[in-house]
Amino acid sequence: MIKESVVHIHRMKDMPSSHLLGTGTPMCAGCGGLEALHNMYDILGEKTVFVNAAGCLTLLSVYPFTPFRGGWLYTSMASAPAGAQGVRDAMDIRLQKKQITEEDNMEVVVVTGDGSAYGMGLSATSGAMDRNLDFIYLCYDNEGYGNTGQQYSAATPHAALTSTSKTSHGYPGFKKDLFAIWAAHNPTYVATIIGAEPLDLAKKIEKLRTMKGPRMLIALAPCPTGWDYDPKLSVEIGRLAVQTGVWPLKEYIDGEVIHTKIPKKDKSGKRTPVEEYLKLQGRFSHLFHPQRDERGIAEIQARIDAYWDKVSD
Amino acid sequence: MTRKLLTGNSAAAWGARLAGVDYVPAFPITPQTEIIEDLSLWIDSGEMAARMVTLESEHSMITAAGSAATSGVRVFTATSSQGLLYGMEMVYTVAGWRAPFVMINVSRGLSSPITLESDHNDIMAARDSGFLQIHCASCQEITDSVLMAYRLAEHKDVRLPAIVNQDGFYLSFTREPVDLPDAEKAARFVGVFDPENLQFKSGAPLSQAMAVLGGGPYSYFRYEAHLALQRVLSVYDEIADEFADIFGRRYDIIESYKMDDAEYVFVMMGSYATKARDAVDSLCNAGWKVGLARVRVFRPFPKEKIRQLLSGRRAVAVIDQNLSMGMGGVLHSELATALYGMKDGPAVLASYIGGLGGRDISQQEFFEMIDELKQASDIGQILEPRLLYTKNELTEIRNLQAIAQAEHSEIHNK
Numbered sequence: 001m002i003k004e005s006v007v008h009i010h011r012m013k014d015m016p017s018s019h020l021l022g023t024g025t026p027m028c029a030g031c032g033g034l035e036a037l038h039n040m041y042d043i044l045g046e047k048t049v050f051v052n053a054a055g056c057l058t059l060l061s062v063y064p065f066t067p068f069r070g071g072w073l074y075t076s077m078a079s080a081p082a083g084a085q086g087v088r089d090a091m092d093i094r095l096q097k098k099q100i101t102e103e104d105n106m107e108v109v110v111v112t113g114d115g116s117a118y119g120m121g122l123s124a125t126s127g128a129m130d131r132n133l134d135f136i137y138l139c140y141d142n143e144g145y146g147n148t149g150q151q152y153s154a155a156t157p158h159a160a161l162t163s164t165s166k167t168s169h170g171y172p173g174f175k176k177d178l179f180a181i182w183a184a185h186n187p188t189y190v191a192t193i194i195g196a197e198p199l200d201l202a203k204k205i206e207k208l209r210t211m212k213g214p215r216m217l218i219a220l221a222p223c224p225t226g227w228d229y230d231p232k233l234s235v236e237i238g239r240l241a242v243q244t245g246v247w248p249l250k251e252y253i254d255g256e257v258i259h260t261k262i263p264k265k266d267k268s269g270k271r272t273p274v275e276e277y278l279k280l281q282g283r284f285s286h287l288f289h290p291q292r293d294e295r296g297i298a299e300i301q302a303r304i305d306a307y308w309d310k311v312s313d
Numbered sequence: 314m315t316r317k318l319l320t321g322n323s324a325a326a327w328g329a330r331l332a333g334v335d336y337v338p339a340f341p342i343t344p345q346t347e348i349i350e351d352l353s354l355w356i357d358s359g360e361m362a363a364r365m366v367t368l369e370s371e372h373s374m375i376t377a378a379g380s381a382a383t384s385g386v387r388v389f390t391a392t393s394s395q396g397l398l399y400g401m402e403m404v405y406t407v408a409g410w411r412a413p414f415v416m417i418n419v420s421r422g423l424s425s426p427i428t429l430e431s432d433h434n435d436i437m438a439a440r441d442s443g444f445l446q447i448h449c450a451s452c453q454e455i456t457d458s459v460l461m462a463y464r465l466a467e468h469k470d471v472r473l474p475a476i477v478n479q480d481g482f483y484l485s486f487t488r489e490p491v492d493l494p495d496a497e498k499a500a501r502f503v504g505v506f507d508p509e510n511l512q513f514k515s516g517a518p519l520s521q522a523m524a525v526l527g528g529g530p531y532s533y534f535r536y537e538a539h540l541a542l543q544r545v546l547s548v549y550d551e552i553a554d555e556f557a558d559i560f561g562r563r564y565d566i567i568e569s570y571k572m573d574d575a576e577y578v579f580v581m582m583g584s585y586a587t588k589a590r591d592a593v594d595s596l597c598n599a600g601w602k603v604g605l606a607r608v609r610v611f612r613p614f615p616k617e618k619i620r621q622l623l624s625g626r627r628a629v630a631v632i633d634q635n636l637s638m639g640m641g642g643v644l645h646s647e648l649a650t651a652l653y654g655m656k657d658g659p660a661v662l663a664s665y666i667g668g669l670g671g672r673d674i675s676q677q678e679f680f681e682m683i684d685e686l687k688q689a690s691d692i693g694q695i696l697e698p699r700l701l702y703t704k705n706e707l708t709e710i711r712n713l714q715a716i717a718q719a720e721h722s723e724i725h726n727k
Binding site: 047048049051058059061062063066068069070071072073074075078079081082083084085086087089090091092093094097099100103104105106123124125126127129131 | 335336338368369370372373374376377378379380381382383384385386388402403406454512513514515516518519520521522523524525526595660
């Protein structure tokens with residue numbers, strides 16, 4: 001059993017050495033969502049109830065098996081935060097009536113994909129934040145409706161090929177800024193994380209554990225099947241997402257946004273070019289084959305540069 | 314016991330209060346809103362020890378109701394019409410969770426055209442969900458049925474959510490005298506909610522409502538819920554008797570009125586049955602042998618009871634305050650199914666659609682239905698389904714259409 005409270009994570013050495021989540025789940029090899037969940041669960045501990053919305057991770061618990069040590073409740077695609085509301089309120093009522101003790105109390109954690117978080121479930125999420133619900137929300141964001149075969153969603157990045165944007169231009173829209181939408185509700189905590197940066201992730205989970213109220217997490221979830229790459233590249237792609245500045249690691253507390261890991265620049269003042277990230281993924285292959293799409297790549301790079309230009313080091 | 318003048322909505326709120334509910338997830342919708350207004354006032358003023366939370370939709374409201382009930386507390390909620398349909402995904406879902414709680418539905422016609430007035434198409438949409446359904450005809454019955462519904466829903470052999478239905482406007486906004494059950498007696502009758510295995514707590518890992526793979530396990534769980542719902546029929550009488558012993562009011566699964574020697578029978582649900590009662594009285598006074606059977610518990614469907622009640626009758630008029638598009642009245646279809654193969658069943662089972670969107674059913678119409686039943690059974694005729702609708706009403710809509718046409722022409726000829 002993992003210790004209930006892990007304190008002071010400064011280095012990789014301080015991280016839990018064994019996983020709490022059971023093995024043998026039907027998730028794809030290299031699933032970035034599962035990786036983020038693993039890392040989070042190890043630190044949260046087993047006193048957790050997961051409330052799930054329709055998505056890939058729904059298949060973690062298939063009767064009669066579950067990889068969780070605590071509770072699990074599948075709700076629907078749109079209403080996992082409302083499910084969390086009922087569980088939290090019921091536990092509070094039972095604590096108040098002394099039907100259960102503080103020892104029995106559990107942290108309520110919503111787990112949904114981006115399809116639910118960015119779209120169908122946004123209203124329920126907004127409502128939960130309005131009501132200052134004491135819960136944690138983990139969105140594993142693989143940038144498309146992954147469980148149905150990677151159709152584009154509001155989380156899909158510009159130019160990505162998906163099963164509903166198959167032609168050479170890819171997805172014409174732009175990834176929605178869910179971090180900003182969530183932060184606009186002024187919840188207790190909002191952060192972006194990624195499984196490939198476990199120390200940054202662990203520090204954030206450790207921090208939010210001590211807080212009350214809505215604590216919101218978006219984990220970029222590299223997805224071998226949806227993004228079309230070899231599963232062994234998941235960690236590398238995840239690291240590149242951070243190094244190239246595609247996925248800014250940041251947190252929002254008390255009205256302020258703080259970047260927790262600023263991508264390094266070389267001597268000439270340049271970050272790792274975004275094409276290092278793009279070229280490993282089949283969903284961006286049309287930017288490189290049959291010929292290089294200089295304009296397309298430059299446009300994507302320019303948007304990343306514009307983002308970081310506004311961030312002070 | 315206190316006697317009070319209460320609307321159907323207040324009667325519902327009193328039911329929740331007397332049942333000692335812990336948790337009220339809510340969302341406003343006409344004509345249900347007064348229920349949650351009453352409850353919020355009592356909770357805020359400390360008269361009622363419960364927690365209320367307003368969700369951002371009925372879909373979320375029913376989710377929270379189900380998840381709280383599966384986490385071990387007694388839950389009450391209420392909705393109506395479009396709200397029930399907005400939450401319909403979760404109506405089916407929480408029944409599958411086997412989450413016992415009580416929801417009031419204040420019946421209101423469905424869009425479109427959009428209306429605020431009453432009919433039963435909303436509640437019929439929840440027919441196959443696994444919820445129990447109790448349909449009320451008076452404000453007294455609403456308070457009493459909420460209390461009984463908790464006993465039925467939480468019964469160890471059942472463990473399913475229940476809907477107590479009342480008609481919008483006709484009951485929701487109509488004041489009637491209600492004998493409020495004594496709080497202590499009500500608490501004793503309803504008892505303490507024992508969540509059994511329905512709870513999340515540390516050290517007791519539990520997965521609920523998880524996925525299944527394949528039709529085998531799926532069929533198993535769905536059929537289990539069906540069997541559980543049917544078990545209401547075997548536990549109902551014991552609970553109704555206990556209620557009658559304590560409070561002096563006995564509610565049958567099907568309410569019979571002047572049925573003893575009735576040759577012709579009206580079968581219907583909800584508050585419109587009180588209009589039929591008046592017609593039955595008049596007809597009996599005029600020497601007809603007419604009775605009324607009001608189906609109170611619609612799910613599970615009391616098939617055997619219907620067969621007993623209608624055996625040996627000459628003819629039956631089923632009045633549906635709903636319309637299953639492309640088929641007709643839902644209650645009529647269910648009766649036909651229940652009576653199929655019965656040797657001494659009624660020869661005539663006529664279908665009337667009436668009261669859609671709060672349309673009245675006049676006494677004259679009840680008399681005419683009985684006339685039709687008599688003629689049809691005398692000559693062995695099969696009656697075609699009919700919509701209760703008068704020439705005057707048709708003239709009225711034709712007039713409105715003429716105005717619309719005139720407006721349209723005026724715009725286009727400018």
